[in-house]
Amino acid sequence: MCDVMEYMPGYLLPEYDSRTNYFQQWNELSRCQKSIFCTIAFILFTFLYVLCRGETKITPNLHEISADTLKNIGNDPREAEQGFNEVVNENQVLEEPAGVEVVNSGQKDQVLGPPRVEPKFTGPTTARQRAVVNAFKHAWKGYKQFAWGHDHLKPISEGYEDWFGLGLSIVDSLDTIFIMGLKEEYREARDWVDKHLHFNINRDVNLFEVTIRILGGLLSIYHLSKDEMFLTKAIELGDRLLPCFESDSGIPFSDINLSTKRAHAPKWSPDSSTSEVTTIQLEFRDLSGATGDPKYENAVDKVSRHIHKLEKMDGLVPIFINANSGQFRSYATITLGARGDSYYEYLLKQWVQTGKAIDL
Secondary structure, eight states: OHHHHHTOTTOOOOOOOHHHHHHHHHHHSOHHHHHHHHHHHHHHHHHHHHHHHHHHHHHHHHHHHHHHHHHTOOSOTTOOOOSOOOOOOTTOOOOOOOOOOOOOOSOTTSOOOSOOOOOOOOOOOSHHHHHHHHHHHHHHHHHHHHOTTSSEEETTTTEEEOSSSSOHHHHHHHHHHHHHTOHHHHHHHHHHHHHHOOOOOSOEEEHHHHIIIIIHHHHHHHHHHOOHHHHHHHHHHHHHHGGGGOSSSSOOOSEEETTTOOEEOOTTOSSEEHHHHTSSHHHHHHHHHHHSOTHHHHHHHHHHHHHHHSOOBTTBOBSEEOTTTOOBOTTOOBOSSTTTHHHHHHHHHHHHHTTSOOOO
């Protein structure tokens, strides 16, 4: 080509306009190729258009939420609810009198957090809140009809299942019922706890599960309602669980018979789960704060401090620990999953609960 051009001095290469070149390339495409290109361009344009419109809708919604929230906040954040007063039906707003200042009854030597600031509940005030309340009432109706007094409802078979035999669904729902302002449901649940919740049952239960669900549920509703009956039940349960900590090391056994108060390792393992023995501190410490008796807090505090002193791998703990020796299982798995996860979670929660006063 170059040789030919040397003998043709008058020959000039054509100058191509870029726009003409693009147009020619477009015309050379087949009809199918043109259709695909147009479809992609349309989808991309539509996506960008919807994305831009979606962003413009977020800001007004945030202002509505903020205004609605501020509207329901009282002038004094320490206004507490005193008892269960005139809880509403359906969409009526709950009006409650201002409460009294909380008095900390714990002993001076206890590691307790700052004074509690108790919220004032006004019942559902928005359509979304009312929808959540109605969904709860629907579920509660099914539980009451087919599984009342039992731990769990089986919705498909309309039967029930007992995990502990302690009316788990009732106890675990009490604080939610109270916050939602469901007067009738609260009264029937409270009546069941008062007359039918007994802990002298010949059944092995898991310390961790009963603590976070039953003991925690009783303490939660006690703080909300100030009803001493719930605290009395919590004390009885706490006393029945304390023998779990009577091991050589102070690390609790995982299971206990609530009637005989005999604690033991689970049937499937000689060890306790690390996450379980380090996830019961909040409830036992709170029980000491509510009663003024430090024995509950002392038991769980000993566990936390013992594990804090054990050798770890870069701060990570194995998921099994022996109650008698107080040592982690050799070559045990280290994971942020089951049996290890909540150990790390509750390090922060304990620190917050105690007013950032303990070093774990």
